Amino acid sequence: MTSAATSQTRPMTAADWPEVERIYRDGIATGLATFETQPPTWERFDEHRLPAPRLVATGDRGEVLGWAAVTPVSTRQVYRGVVEHSIYVASVARGQGVGGRLLADLLAAADESGIWTVQAKLFPQNLPSLALHHAHGFRTVGTRERIALMTHGPLAGTWLDTVLVERRR
Structure with a gap:
């Protein structure tokens, strides 16, 4: 069993993609992580996320237990320090502090790279993720009601809200 005390973080590489994709796919299957129905290819993932x-x-x-990455919210120069992040934890490692370690290290790296706002859109049903974000200094900005129709998982066919959370440096 792995815990936050025994997990380590390091930069993601292309060689990690098979495990990252598997964890992403498991998160999608929960129906509480994303409206996406399939992980992207490595090329698309790499193209749409910042390298760091x-x-x-x-x-x-050395097994991959989770991953975190950021996406610019806009291509406009004035928003260069504003990103949306994703964090996914393998089912075998959930509830063991791995998400907290990833989020803390992601925020530290974001601060070092000049990112001033990190945000995420979470499903209100994902109580562990909401609690994790609030514990790491995120605040709830608002709720987008019935923003999209879930097509998979236990909430398939349900119009879901998303909660926008942000952490500003």
Whole structure:
């Protein structure tokens, strides 16, 4: 069993993609992580996310337990320091502090790289993710009601809200 104390983070590489994709796919299957129905290809993932910060959490044997990455919210220069982040934790590592380690390290790396606002859109049903973000200094900005129709998972066919949270440096 891995915990935050034993997990480590490091920069994600293309070689991590098979494990990152598997964890992404598992998160999608929960129906509580994203409206996406399939992970992108590595090329699309790489193209749409900033090269840093982009992290994986690894366990005692070097296995990938989770990942975090950021996407610019806009291509306009005035928003260069505003990103949306994604964090996914492998099902075997959930509830063991891996998400907290990833989020803390992602925020530290974001601060170092000049990012001043990190935001995320979360489903209100994902109580652990909301609690994790609030524990790391995020505030709830607002709720977008019935923003999209979920097409998969236990809430398929339901119009879902998203909660916008942000952490400003």
